[in-house]
Structure formats: structure tokens, C-alpha cells
Amino acid sequence: MADTPPTTPATTPTSTPFADLGAFAALPRLSGLALSADGTRLVTTVATLTPDATRWRGALWEVDPAGQRPARRLTRSAAAESSPVFAPDGTLLFTSARPDPEARGDDDAPAALWALPPAGEARVVGTRPGGVSEPLVARTGGRVVVTSATLPGSDAAEEGPTSDAARRAARKEKKVSAVLHARVPVRYWDADLGPDEPRFLAATLPGAEPAAGERDLLTWTDLTPAPGLRHHEASSALTPDGAELVTTEVVAQPRGDAYVRLVAISTADGSVRVLADDPQREFGAVAVSPDGRSVAALAESRSTPVQPPAVRLVLVALDGSGVREVVPEREFWHAQPQWGPGSDELFLSADDRGGAPVFRVDVAGGEVVRLTGDRGAYSSLQVSPDGAHVYAVRSAVDAPPAVVRLDARAADQQPQPLPGPAPAVPLPGTLTEVSATAADGSDLRAWLALPAGASADAPAPLLLWVHGGPLGSWNAWSWRWNPWLAVARGYAVLLPDPGLSTGYGAEFLARGWGAWGAEPYTDLMTVTDAALEREDLDAARTAAMGGSFGGYMANWIAGHTDRFRAVVTHASLWSLGHFGATTDAPWYWAREMTPQMVAANDPSAHAASITSPVLVIHGDKDYRVPIGEGLALWWALNEHWDGDPEEMPHRFLYYPDENHWVLTPQHSTLWYETVFAFLATHVHGVEFQVPDLLR
Incomplete structure (x- = not known):
């Protein structure tokens, strides 16, 4: 007889x-920070649901750095605002496609550069036919740089047959969308x-607000x-005086390859100087020192079929005299370095055993001090001008941003x-950890989100969730893959960091490199076994889920074990040989996906072994x-189902x-509604309920 969900607190929302x-979709979503030059103003972006609930719309909010005053909203429009940055005089710059009250209305106008003075109304200061994004402002002098999409062959003129506006209008009039490419991507x-x-x-930037009736649009x-x-996708920063823009540059190589220099x-x-050029590593996360002499950056080594990349913190001399590793042999995955006020120390957060703590790094000696003692994930670091404090956006698996x-010294x-x-x-529950030991002796760990009321008398069904990347970690809050939605419905959610995860050292990461179906898979099964030793989890009712690389692992799991009652695979890799040539960055994946790697780790080779019901998304x-x-995965599931077509357990949610x-x-x-309906059917044995908007 089919199982029915027990009526216990473990399964009651x-x-x-x-x-x-x-209600979950309506929760405010906070991201990013900008700090004024004098350290008295701190601005963040908060996205909220639009009235028709079809998108999230960002607005700028000011947070008191002293922690005394409540936050206050600075902007409000239907078009949303983003990318805040302060000018030296305290003016807040941001980008938005909101209507310009001083120009003819255009509902399709691209994002413009807006300026909001400390007292007064926001006004447009810069426009382009292709819009502007990612404004940067120098510490002194008022120099500003933006990124703008511009058609090839267009000149700097605002008008005329060769202007960007004219070329765009010609394509629009002829309804032309074709693109002639010369190389990947x-x-x-x-x-x-x-x-x-x-x-x-x-x-x-202009020095003062224009007189009544006048405009002061920037001349680019x-x-x-x-x-x-x-x-x-460049990483860029201005020198303190604004004389130079330090940025990354992609260098094309034979056979479709590429690397990134500085x-x-x-x-x-517009003259260009090369600061760092090494085909064996790629630069990013650029930050120029306050004294204008050095550039802090991350350097990622070029991977090979047997060697994963390594990420080092480096210092690049602005005079072009060389590159130095600041902390040799230590990796800083997913970091974004920020300078202190004196050009002698850096602050950054990086993946570390299920968190992303903040570190202070002495530039001269390479000494590293961990500032945060919790397992939170910190981002968007801003250092106060006196060097006393670090402001950040903190999240955790159990805490939204x-x-x-922080005290910069403690x-x-x-x-x-x-x-x-x-x-x-x-x-709706609590967060704990699960630890285990892999067959090769490696320490394994995972987060476990438990529903309130789970106990030996009312054990919770277990959902194994595999993170994407693959070079990543379950260490921060996720709006997109949020375990607490499942916990509120009575499930326990296991969030492991198997081989290929970052924050556990180079050797741990390398265990799964080029061997996706080996240690990453066995690590996941080992951690799952360890979790299921708990009396408050039900080993008879389990499911596995994953997206992207996690979807690859979900497919691999489905083809190698029948222990899970259901498998959900989102945006997943199915046929590695086909994927490598059709993804948006084939040169990157080709470094690892040799014919031998593909043959040994291809989920599509095990399609006939899949017996668990699979939801493809x-x-x-x-x-x-x-x-x-x-599509190939969906066909394989159909092709290998030899039962009654009306009873095929698999489903495909297509967007x-x-x-x-x-x-x-x-x-x-709808994604969550469908996933939870699919799980309810196969984990609890209830009839599948198609969401109303999918009927």
C-alpha cells in the first residue's frame, strides 16, 4: 500500500x-553595498515584488553605518535602480531606465546614469543608445567610467549616419536580428x-547642479x-586620480581558446598598457590601492585534464614591473579584495568549510587574520575611511542577506x-551539521536543515540537494534553491560539499577533477548514509535533487542507484560529449573534458539503468x-520506459x-509547486497534483 504522509509537526507547514x-516570493531581497568617501553613508539595494508579482524590482536604501537610525528608502520607480556608487562630493550615482522628467518620455529607453545629491532630486547625467551600466568613480577629480553596449562601426558622435543611434534605428526599421560572428563565444x-x-x-562629473532650465549631460x-x-564581463577599477582604468582583457588563442590578462x-x-600577461593564469576581482601604486587581483591558474585551477591573491605593480603572490600556497575562492585606507592591507571573504568568512591580509608579509568567527558568508565588503570598521552583507544557509x-582589528x-x-x-526548523569520512580518509561535511518536530517517533523524509558549480559550496543563503521551503513541508534537507567543492583545500577539490562520477558521487552517498543514521530521519523515504552540476550529479545518481524514491534534475548535463561543444564557453570545459573523461563520466551511458522517477526541468x-x-534526457527516459505510456512516472517541466x-x-x-507535487507523489505516495497554471 502506498505511504501517506504522517500528520505530525514534521510534515505540517x-x-x-x-x-x-x-509570501516567500514577497520577502525583500537585499544585495550589494556602497560607502561614501567620508564613511557616513551606506547604501544597499533591496528588490521587492512588483504589484503584478511577475518580477522583482530594485530600490536603493540607506543604512546608518553607526547603527542608530532606521534604514530609509532613497529611490522609488517602476523601472528599478541598481549599481550605486558614491562620487567624492557625496553624490550618489546609480543606473536606471526610469523616465527622465526633463526629456521626452520613452517607455523603451535604456538604462541611464542618474545622480542623487545629498539634498535634492535625482537627475539624469549620462545617456547612451545602448544604455549604461557598472559606473566607476575616481576617488578624486570626478572622473567617471561606464560600460555601454555599442554597435561595431559606430563612432563617438551622438548623431549622424555612423552614430550608434542611427545604426540601431536602421536594424530596428529593417527588423534585423542577425549577428555575424568571427569567433567564440x-x-x-x-x-x-x-x-x-x-x-x-x-x-x-559636473561640479554643481545646473541652473533652472539647463541640462548637464556628460560628454563621453x-x-x-x-x-x-x-x-x-570585465572586472575593472579606476586609479585614485581617475587617470587610468585598470581592467581585464580577453586574449583570443588558436583552436578557440582564450585567457584573461590585466x-x-x-x-x-584610450591608450593601453599591459600590466600582467600570462597564458597560464587568468586575472579578475580587480582593486587599485589608495596610493595608486598597486593592483590587488585574483589569479586563477589554467586547468588541465588532471589539474584543477588554483586561485591566488596577487599584487600587480601599476608601473608594469611584475606580479607577486601575496599569500603563497593559500587559495581564495570567490573573493573580491578591498583595500584598507593605507594601502598596506587587504580585506576579503573567501570560501572556507561551509562559510565565507572575512580575512584581513597584510600586503607586505602575507599574514592572514580571520575577522569573523561564525559560519556566515560575507560579501560586498566596504572599509571605513579610518580603517576601523568593515561593512558587509552577511548571509548564511539559515539567514537571508x-x-x-565588523571591527577591522578584532x-x-x-x-x-x-x-x-x-x-x-x-x-520553520533548525540547521545542524553532518560529518563523515570518505573511503580515502578525506573529511566530509554537510549542512542538514531539519523541520520542527522531527524526532525518532516522527522521522522526516530526507532530500539530498547537490550544489552546482561544480567549483562551489553550500555556504550562503539561496533564494533560488531555498531548503527552508522544503523544511516547512516536513522534509529534512541535506546540503553536502563533496569532492570538487571549494573551501576545503586544493587536494580535496582535486579528488573529483576529471572524475565527476567517482569521488563526488561516493562522497554524496557516504554523507547521505551518515545523515540517515540519525533517528529523526526516515531512511525509507528519500529523494535526490540538483541543478547545473548538481543536475549532472542527480542524473548520475539516477543511473547508479535505486535508493531514492524520486530524482529532480534541473538545468542538467546529460551527454557530456554533446554538452562540451554547445555550451557558451566550450574552450573552458575542453580543458577538463577529454574523450577519456567523457567516456568515464557520461550519465547518458547509463540511461537504461534509471528506475527512479525523474522530474526534468x-x-x-x-x-x-x-x-x-x-531534451536528450527526456527522450532517453521515454525511450527506456517500456510500460504503459499512461503510467510513465517521469515528468518534464519546460520553460x-x-x-x-x-x-x-x-x-x-511554479517550479517549487511542481517539485513539491512530484516529491509528494513518490516520497509520500499521494496522487500527483498538477499546479493550476500548468493544467
């Missing part, structure tokens, strides 16, 4: 926002690249008139929360893991206009 998908995540290309534009200097895709571009005439303050401290715009939310606009992977993550609120809600 609790009175938290996680019990209601609509042609797509990125969910965007078709071209025909426009990212250019850097420079200008000097095009620093990169023919860039191609050299600066696509250059300095004059903001006066919030603004906090080790192993607890953060001080600042009054913010997003209130804390009660969780894929978006057509996913270019990192193209839709062909989901024609979503990408790798499924980003719109209504589609995200």
Missing part, C-alpha cells in the same frame, strides 16, 4: 513565510552576444572604439547587525547548459523563456 510560496548564460559590444566610456570619451568582446587604459586618450558591521568576532530594510524572518534560454541536454536559474517570480513559484 509552519506559520513562517516559507509555508506559503507567495556567441552566447553567455542567457544572452545572445552581439551585434553590440561592451565599450568603456569616460567623462568628468570612447576609450575602446573597437573592442570586440575583449572586455566582456591592462591599464588611459581615460584621456543583511547588512552588518579576530574571530561576531558581526554587529545594522538596522536594515529587510526584517529577519522566522525559520529546463529553460530554453539556458546557454550554459543548453536545452538540448534536457520556453527562462534561463539557467528560472528568475521570474511566477515561474519560480
Whole structure:
């Protein structure tokens, strides 16, 4: 007889926002920080649900660095605001496509650069036909640089037949969308690249607000008139005086390969100096020192079929005299270094055993001090001008993002929360850890989110969730894959960091490199076995889930064990040989995916062994893991089902206009509704309930 879910607190939704998908979607979502030059103003971005619940819309909020005043909202528009940065005089710059009250209305206008003075109204100061993004402002002098998508062959003129506006109008009039590519890449995540290309534009901010009836739109200097895709997804920073833009540059190589070097571009005439060029490593996370002499950056070594990349913190001399590793032999995964006020120390957060703590690094000697003593994940670090405090956005697996303050001198401290715009939310359970030992002796660990009321008398069913990447970790809050939604429905959620996870040292990561179906898989099974030794978990009712690389692992799991009652695979790799040539960055994956690696680790080779019911989820606009992977997997499940077609247990949730993550609120809600309905059927044995909007 089919199981039915027991009526215990472990499976009864609790009175938290996680019990209601609509309430969860409506929770404010905080991200990013900007600190004024004098350290008195701190600004963050908060996304909230639009009235029709079809998208999240960002607004800028000010948080008191002293922690005395409540947060206050600075902007409000239907178009949203983003990318805040302070000018030296305290003016807050940001980008938005909101209507310009001093210009003719255009509902399709691209994002412009806006300026909000300390007292007064926001006004447009910079526009471009392709919009502007990622503003940077020098510490002195008012020099500003933005990125703007511009059609090839366009000149710097605002008008005329060769202007960007004229060329865009011609394509629009003829309804032309075609792009002629000369090399890879042609797509990125969910965007078709071209025909426009990212250019850097420079200008000097006006010194005062214009008189009544006057406008002071910036006059841009095009620093990169023919860039191609050299600066696509660049990491950039201005020198303190604004004379140069330090940025990353993609260097094309034979056979479709590429690497990333570091250059300095004059903001006066666009001339370029190469600062660091090494085909065996790629630079990113750029930060220029306050004295203008050095650039802090991350250098990621080039991987090989048998060697994963390593990430080092380096110092690059701005005079081009060399590159030095600041902390030899120590890796800083997913870090973004920030300078202290004296150019003698750096602050950064990096993956570390299920967290992303904040570290202070002495530039001269390489000494590292861990400032935070918790397992939180910190990001968007901002250092006060006196060097006394570090402000950050802190999240954790059990805590959504919030603004906090740290003592820049104290080790192993607890953060001080600042009054913010997003209130804390009660969780429907608790978070603990599970540890185990792999067959090769490696220490393994995982987070375990437990529902309230789970006990030996009422054990909770277990969901194994595998993270993506693969070079990643379960160490921060996730809005997209949120375990507490499952916990509110009575499930326990296991979040392991198997081989290939970051924050556990180079040797641990290397265990799974080129061997995805080996140690990562056995690590997952070992940690699952360890978790199921608990009396408050039900070993007879389990399921496995994953997205991206986690989806690969879900497919591999489905083909290698029948222990799970259901498998959910989202945006997953299915046929490695096909994936490598169709993904948006084939040159990167080719370094690891040799024919031998593909043959040994291809989930599609084990399609006939799949017996667990599988829910396939894929978006057509996913270019990192193209839709062909989901379609091929769906066909394989159909091809190998030899029972009654009306009783096939597998399902395919397809999104024609979503990408790798499924980003719109209504589609995200349907995602969870479908997943929970699928799990209820196969974990609890109840009849499958198709969500109303999918009937």
C-alpha cells in the first residue's frame, strides 16, 4: 500500500513565510553595498515584488553605518535602480531606465546614469543608445567610467549616419536580428552576444547642479572604439586620480581558446598598457590601492585534464614591473579584495568549510587574520575611511542577506547587525551539521536543515540537494534553491560539499577533477548514509535533487542507484560529449573534458539503468547548459520506459523563456509547486497534483 504522509509537526507547514510560496516570493531581497568617501553613508539595494508579482524590482536604501537610525528608502520607480556608487562630493550615482522628467518620455529607453545629491532630486547625467551600466568613480577629480553596449562601426558622435543611434534605428526599421560572428563565444548564460559590444566610456562629473532650465549631460570619451568582446564581463577599477582604468582583457588563442590578462587604459586618450600577461593564469576581482601604486587581483591558474585551477591573491605593480603572490600556497575562492585606507592591507571573504568568512591580509608579509568567527558568508565588503570598521552583507544557509558591521582589528568576532530594510524572518526548523569520512580518509561535511518536530517517533523524509558549480559550496543563503521551503513541508534537507567543492583545500577539490562520477558521487552517498543514521530521519523515504552540476550529479545518481524514491534534475548535463561543444564557453570545459573523461563520466551511458522517477526541468534560454541536454534526457527516459505510456512516472517541466536559474517570480513559484507535487507523489505516495497554471 502506498505511504501517506504522517500528520505530525514534521510534515505540517509552519506559520513562517516559507509555508506559503507567495509570501516567500514577497520577502525583500537585499544585495550589494556602497560607502561614501567620508564613511557616513551606506547604501544597499533591496528588490521587492512588483504589484503584478511577475518580477522583482530594485530600490536603493540607506543604512546608518553607526547603527542608530532606521534604514530609509532613497529611490522609488517602476523601472528599478541598481549599481550605486558614491562620487567624492557625496553624490550618489546609480543606473536606471526610469523616465527622465526633463526629456521626452520613452517607455523603451535604456538604462541611464542618474545622480542623487545629498539634498535634492535625482537627475539624469549620462545617456547612451545602448544604455549604461557598472559606473566607476575616481576617488578624486570626478572622473567617471561606464560600460555601454555599442554597435561595431559606430563612432563617438551622438548623431549622424555612423552614430550608434542611427545604426540601431536602421536594424530596428529593417527588423534585423542577425549577428555575424568571427569567433567564440556567441552566447553567455542567457544572452545572445552581439551585434553590440561592451565599450568603456569616460567623462568628468559636473561640479554643481545646473541652473533652472539647463541640462548637464556628460560628454563621453570612447576609450575602446573597437573592442570586440575583449572586455566582456570585465572586472575593472579606476586609479585614485581617475587617470587610468585598470581592467581585464580577453586574449583570443588558436583552436578557440582564450585567457584573461590585466591592462591599464588611459581615460584621456584610450591608450593601453599591459600590466600582467600570462597564458597560464587568468586575472579578475580587480582593486587599485589608495596610493595608486598597486593592483590587488585574483589569479586563477589554467586547468588541465588532471589539474584543477588554483586561485591566488596577487599584487600587480601599476608601473608594469611584475606580479607577486601575496599569500603563497593559500587559495581564495570567490573573493573580491578591498583595500584598507593605507594601502598596506587587504580585506576579503573567501570560501572556507561551509562559510565565507572575512580575512584581513597584510600586503607586505602575507599574514592572514580571520575577522569573523561564525559560519556566515560575507560579501560586498566596504572599509571605513579610518580603517576601523568593515561593512558587509552577511548571509548564511539559515539567514537571508543583511547588512552588518565588523571591527577591522578584532579576530574571530561576531558581526554587529545594522538596522536594515529587510526584517529577519522566522525559520520553520533548525540547521545542524553532518560529518563523515570518505573511503580515502578525506573529511566530509554537510549542512542538514531539519523541520520542527522531527524526532525518532516522527522521522522526516530526507532530500539530498547537490550544489552546482561544480567549483562551489553550500555556504550562503539561496533564494533560488531555498531548503527552508522544503523544511516547512516536513522534509529534512541535506546540503553536502563533496569532492570538487571549494573551501576545503586544493587536494580535496582535486579528488573529483576529471572524475565527476567517482569521488563526488561516493562522497554524496557516504554523507547521505551518515545523515540517515540519525533517528529523526526516515531512511525509507528519500529523494535526490540538483541543478547545473548538481543536475549532472542527480542524473548520475539516477543511473547508479535505486535508493531514492524520486530524482529532480534541473538545468542538467546529460551527454557530456554533446554538452562540451554547445555550451557558451566550450574552450573552458575542453580543458577538463577529454574523450577519456567523457567516456568515464557520461550519465547518458547509463540511461537504461534509471528506475527512479525523474522530474526534468529546463529553460530554453539556458546557454550554459543548453536545452538540448534536457531534451536528450527526456527522450532517453521515454525511450527506456517500456510500460504503459499512461503510467510513465517521469515528468518534464519546460520553460520556453527562462534561463539557467528560472528568475521570474511566477515561474519560480511554479517550479517549487511542481517539485513539491512530484516529491509528494513518490516520497509520500499521494496522487500527483498538477499546479493550476500548468493544467
